[in-house]
Amino acid sequence: MAKVAKRTAAARAQFTGKTNLTVEDAVKLIKTAASAKFDETLEIAMNLGVDPRHADQMVRGVVQLPNGTGKVVRVAVFARGAKADEATAAGADIVGAEELAATIQSGKIEFDRCIATPDMMPLVGRLGKILGPRNLMPNPKVGTVTMDVKTAIAAAKGGEVQFKVEKAGVIHGGIGKVSFTEEALAQNVRAFVEAVTKARPAGAKGTYVKKVSLSSTMGPGVSLDVASAAAH
Template identity: 60%
Template sequence: MAKLTKTQKVRAEMDREKIYGVDEAIATLREHASKKFDETVEIAINLGVDPRHADQMVRGMVSLPAGTGKDVKVAVFARGDNAEKATAAGADKVGAEDLMEDMQAGNLDYDRVIATPDMMGVVGRLGKVLGPKGLMPNPKLGTVTPNVEQAVKDAKGGQVEFRVEKMGIIHSGIGKMSFNDADLKKNFESLTQAIVKAKPSGSKGKYVKKVSLTSSMGPGLKIDLAEIEGA
């Protein structure tokens, strides 16, 4: 019989039906955290929506007050003064047609793509490239904006995008195990409240059905929905 790994042993010993408060869940994940690397703390939220219907799509942006603990790579489509401002704000790559050609060649190692409105004619040619990766700039998400300087700062400073997947689930990181408990809880609350506020008009019945917290190597813990404002 194959030996169980430490992670498998932890998961086998956990009561999978137990409901945790957020504080207890964070403490439990910390208790079982790896000593070898800084694990990401992740949330999964099951929603009572069917994203195949336009009026049940859940998508938006939220700034996590304690940041993400991740180095976010940002590409910006801009010219002239806006290009200079984006570079000064910390964008990893700034360009126009040259950036488009670079992406068409397969160089897509970015977490966020931002564009000024006048650049959408160029960016529009990348729909089949950026769309499947969820990187297409969108004015509703603030990634098509004349204020690229602020958009880059927001992306680098802890702003995350959330988007419901086919099965009605949103997955997102809310920080690292190296964060203190209070910061992880603040990020948890900011994200869950933003998702509750983003409830679409087509959602009927129970909206937030299940929430769980886990870490890269840790167990999945069910969270008490009573701790989520508006759930």
């Protein structure tokens, strides 16, 4: 049997018997228990009553967190000419066309968000098998296929989080750093839950949000009272 580290055991002890907490209580508990040597990320997981194998039950979208993610986001933009210049001026980390596609095909992916102008999609589409599994494929539904590259770059770097339901009906994302204030984290939690709730697909039947849980990168998870998570 694997030996449990003292830090892990101590953290788990603080969570024992605590379930269905309010957002504020859960955030306070996680901040208190976080003991890693780095600034851990607050992670959220939502179990939804959907089967994403059916097209009318797919859930995906984007949310602008009111207090950002605390993470430095590297942005790559597929564009040519004036739009490439606009992307560079707007702070994109990587800008290119065929040469950028070749770099990605070689396995070198040094960005966290990929944006493309519509005219570049025939080229970007060839990278679907590489970018798709990493949730990096530009998509007009979440604003990453656009002529307004300046706004898209600003959103990506300013705390925008994309979400997409996985096969098991779960959505998860990083929504801030444990070093944030309790109030800031609670606001981010509710913004994320609200965005997923609004993205409810037409094919969803019965209870849509079944469970919401929070955890830090290295810490145990705790379930939230769904009503508290959905409150404004």
